[in-house]
Amino acid sequence: MAGSGARGPRRRATMADIAEQLGISKAAVSYALNDQPGVAADTRDRVLALARELGWHASSSARALSGAQTSVVGLVLSRPTDLLTVETFFIRFLAGLEQVLSERGFSLLLRVIGDHPEDEISTYERWWGERRIDGVILMDERVHDPRVSALAELGLPGVLCGGPMPGAELPCVWTDQAGDAAVAVQHLAALGHRRIGHVCGPPVFAHERARRRGVRRAGRARGVEVTTVEAPYTGPEAGKVTRRMLASESRPTALIFGSDTMAIAGLSAATELGLRVPEDLSAVSWDDSILTTLIQPAVTALSRDTPGYGGLAAAVLIDLIEGRNRGLVRAPLSTLQVRGSTARPS
Amino acid sequence: MAGSGARGPRRRATMADIAEQLGISKAAVSYALNDQPGVAADTRDRVLALARELGWHASSSARALSGAQTSVVGLVLSRPTDLLTVETFFIRFLAGLEQVLSERGFSLLLRVIGDHPEDEISTYERWWGERRIDGVILMDERVHDPRVSALAELGLPGVLCGGPMPGAELPCVWTDQAGDAAVAVQHLAALGHRRIGHVCGPPVFAHERARRRGVRRAGRARGVEVTTVEAPYTGPEAGKVTRRMLASESRPTALIFGSDTMAIAGLSAATELGLRVPEDLSAVSWDDSILTTLIQPAVTALSRDTPGYGGLAAAVLIDLIEGRNRGLVRAPLSTLQVRGSTARPS
DNA sequence: TAGGTTGACTTAACGGATTAAGTTCTATTC
DNA sequence: GAATAGAACTTAATCCGTTAAGTCAACCTA
Numbered sequence: 209m210a211g212s213g214a215r216g217p218r219r220r221a222t223m224a225d226i227a228e229q230l231g232i233s234k235a236a237v238s239y240a241l242n243d244q245p246g247v248a249a250d251t252r253d254r255v256l257a258l259a260r261e262l263g264w265h266a267s268s269s270a271r272a273l274s275g276a277q278t279s280v281v282g283l284v285l286s287r288p289t290d291l292l293t294v295e296t297f298f299i300r301f302l303a304g305l306e307q308v309l310s311e312r313g314f315s316l317l318l319r320v321i322g323d324h325p326e327d328e329i330s331t332y333e334r335w336w337g338e339r340r341i342d343g344v345i346l347m348d349e350r351v352h353d354p355r356v357s358a359l360a361e362l363g364l365p366g367v368l369c370g371g372p373m374p375g376a377e378l379p380c381v382w383t384d385q386a387g388d389a390a391v392a393v394q395h396l397a398a399l400g401h402r403r404i405g406h407v408c409g410p411p412v413f414a415h416e417r418a419r420r421r422g423v424r425r426a427g428r429a430r431g432v433e434v435t436t437v438e439a440p441y442t443g444p445e446a447g448k449v450t451r452r453m454l455a456s457e458s459r460p461t462a463l464i465f466g467s468d469t470m471a472i473a474g475l476s477a478a479t480e481l482g483l484r485v486p487e488d489l490s491a492v493s494w495d496d497s498i499l500t501t502l503i504q505p506a507v508t509a510l511s512r513d514t515p516g517y518g519g520l521a522a523a524v525l526i527d528l529i530e531g532r533n534r535g536l537v538r539a540p541l542s543t544l545q546v547r548g549s550t551a552r553p554s
Numbered sequence: 555m556a557g558s559g560a561r562g563p564r565r566r567a568t569m570a571d572i573a574e575q576l577g578i579s580k581a582a583v584s585y586a587l588n589d590q591p592g593v594a595a596d597t598r599d600r601v602l603a604l605a606r607e608l609g610w611h612a613s614s615s616a617r618a619l620s621g622a623q624t625s626v627v628g629l630v631l632s633r634p635t636d637l638l639t640v641e642t643f644f645i646r647f648l649a650g651l652e653q654v655l656s657e658r659g660f661s662l663l664l665r666v667i668g669d670h671p672e673d674e675i676s677t678y679e680r681w682w683g684e685r686r687i688d689g690v691i692l693m694d695e696r697v698h699d700p701r702v703s704a705l706a707e708l709g710l711p712g713v714l715c716g717g718p719m720p721g722a723e724l725p726c727v728w729t730d731q732a733g734d735a736a737v738a739v740q741h742l743a744a745l746g747h748r749r750i751g752h753v754c755g756p757p758v759f760a761h762e763r764a765r766r767r768g769v770r771r772a773g774r775a776r777g778v779e780v781t782t783v784e785a786p787y788t789g790p791e792a793g794k795v796t797r798r799m800l801a802s803e804s805r806p807t808a809l810i811f812g813s814d815t816m817a818i819a820g821l822s823a824a825t826e827l828g829l830r831v832p833e834d835l836s837a838v839s840w841d842d843s844i845l846t847t848l849i850q851p852a853v854t855a856l857s858r859d860t861p862g863y864g865g866l867a868a869a870v871l872i873d874l875i876e877g878r879n880r881g882l883v884r885a886p887l888s889t890l891q892v893r894g895s896t897a898r899p900s
Numbered sequence: 901t902a903g904g905t906t907g908a909c910t911t912a913a914c915g916g917a918t919t920a921a922g923t924t925c926t927a928t929t930c
Numbered sequence: 931g932a933a934t935a936g937a938a939c940t941t942a943a944t945c946c947g948t949t950a951a952g953t954c955a956a957c958c959t960a
Binding site: 220263264265266267268269270271272273278280296298299302303306307310315316317318319320321322333334335336337338339340443469472473476479480498499501502503504 | 653
Binding site for chain 4: 234237267
């Protein structure tokens with residue numbers, strides 16, 4: 209499996225080597241290797257055989273230099289590193305993304321920038337300027353997101369995970385946050401909850417705003433009182449906010465958490481306050497992962513095929529790179545995984 | 555911040571553009587941009603100013619083609635995707651790795667291959683053949699790891715996270731598993747535990763074997779009886795194995811888990827069996843993350859500055875690429891974070 | 901049999917940066 | 931005033947694959 213033959217490890221073969229060894233021209237070798245007309249069948253076979261024997265691969269630099277695309281897609285993760293730590297969302301997204309990329313012959317260039325979101329745009333500028341990438345995926349849409357116009361100015365193809373962007377030329381993979389909100393609120397309302405708390409992530413993120421609006425609207429539609437609090441995605445902060453919310457006079461009987469990590473931290477805080485889950489407090493997590501099933505009780509969660517979401521983003525980007533702008537694409541729907549953390553209020 | 559000026563978004567500037575606009579040769583521009591002698595100071599300044607104005611970046615392809623390195627490092631993650639999901643280790647490792655890479659002007663090319671570990675070597679072959687990368691980082695050392703000889707055969711620089719590799723030419727970032735084992739066992743022994751269970755990850759991984767040996771040896775040295783069981787890294791499997799171990803006649807009073815995820819699943823299983831933690835069962839996790847502090851009680855864990863580990867691997871690799879083989883490098887030591895999950899047996 | 905077509909190639913230019921090897925011109929030195 | 935050194939450039943080759951344009955022989959047709 210691990211490379212055959214005892215060829216020297218030093219110099220990597222080039223097309224010129226193949227051409228010389230077979231006594232033909234570089235061009236003929238190129239035609240043969242790219243399955244283009246202009247070479248006889250047996251010549252083609254001899255070229256292919258020798259190329260295989262020499263372990264030849266086309267230099268991506270030379271290819272890119274003569275006009276071809278690089279077949280590389282860029283991704284910048286720009287949350288503080290201690291959040292990446294917990295947000296298993298990213299790695300699931302990444303896994304799905306990568307699968308589609310590799311299926312379609314693309315590679316992923318990754319940058320993790322901790323606490324300097326302004327580096328994101330300059331990273332794009334550099335990568336694009338250096339002809340390292342063919343396109344990028346924008347995660348974590350912000351409210352007035354400067355990245356959209358930056359891409360337009362650079363002429364750099366990209367997909368936005370978020371949107372919709374009315375009148376923008378870049379395709380969006382859009383998630384129906386309001387629909388998800390309705391499902392979660394409906395579940396709790398049907399169990400008999402009348403006061404729901406929403407522990408929401410930072411409102412700089414467009415999806416958090418959409419979720420907040422969605423939860424409020426869904427609550428209004430079902431006669432449920434909704435209280436929203438915002439917290440950074442970190443566990444300790446989510447715990448603190450939850451504690452405060454549960455200490456209030458008219459405390460909610462159910463909480464919706466913005467992520468699996470927040471849910472776990474929040475439930476931990478609730479337990480410390482002596483509340484039993486689900487008897488005294490129901491909880492829903494807005495993101496599912498194996499985490500939610502690891503703790504006791506397992507957490508009811510909106511589950512969204514995150515790898516599929518990443519894969520879809522990759523597919524939309526590759527289509528764009530290849531000239532097909534798919535516009536607004538809807539991400540796979542979430543489904544509610546009902547588990548032990550939700551029950552009727554006592 | 556987001557790109558200034560109203561320059562056209564289409565064509566990206568080249569050195570030839572700069573040369574033409576200033577009426578000098580490409581070579582002079584190159585010398586100016588690379589801070590090499592051969593140009594007057596004011597010419598250099600004008601070149602630099604124009605380059606900045608045009609948003610010029612050196613084409614990485616052209617650079618690489620004329621012999622320079624690509625300044626890209628490759629990493630293949632080859633665990634089943636559902637494991638990546640939980641293993642927050644990877645993303646912390648990645649974050650640290652990336653920080654050092656970007657500080658030193660390198661980028662990361664990432665591939666996630668789910669369940670086909672044999673693709674890893676062929677990915678290296680392709681990346682190296684295509685001149686996309688300067689080196690790779692090998693994670694998850696296996697027992698007779700075919701990747702080591704594959705790299706040697708290709709002449710592809712790489713660091714091994716693991717080792718030591720006696721007589722091998724590739725540098726290793728080595729973790730003292732036996733030392734860590736001794737710390738964990740010592741902690742439990744000092745609390746009075748005499749029967750310890752070790753829920754170990756799959757023994758195809760070299761580090762799991764080293765840990766198993768380390769725990770056994772440390773137990774023997776302190777008169778502690780050690781039982782080892784192996785499980786895949788998945789939560790459900792770890793739970794199952796834990797349950798079986800705790801059901802036995804002479805059940806251990808303390809468990810050491812191979813990862814944070816396994817620890818959480820295991821503790822969940824113990825709670826289901828009616829065991830209280832830490833009164834009836836103490837638990838130590840061999841990997842720390844925010845996860846271990848999110849649950850109740852928080853889990854005592856061997857904590858190892860995973861981002862620092864990733865960063866070290868990156869530094870050793872870049873040094874190798876630049877011609878300095880650092881040989882066997884010791885990874886930062888783990889420290890035991892004592893939390894609520896360990897106490898003296900009742 | 902001249903003229904045209906096709907197949908199987910070869911030649912040469914190109915892309916963008918690097919760099920060895922010139923070429924000018926100015927300044928210094930004896 | 932001639933020789934020499936050095937600064938400030940330019941020229942041209944190189945890296946490797948792609949591709950438009952050209953060559954040459956064989957085969958086909960009216």
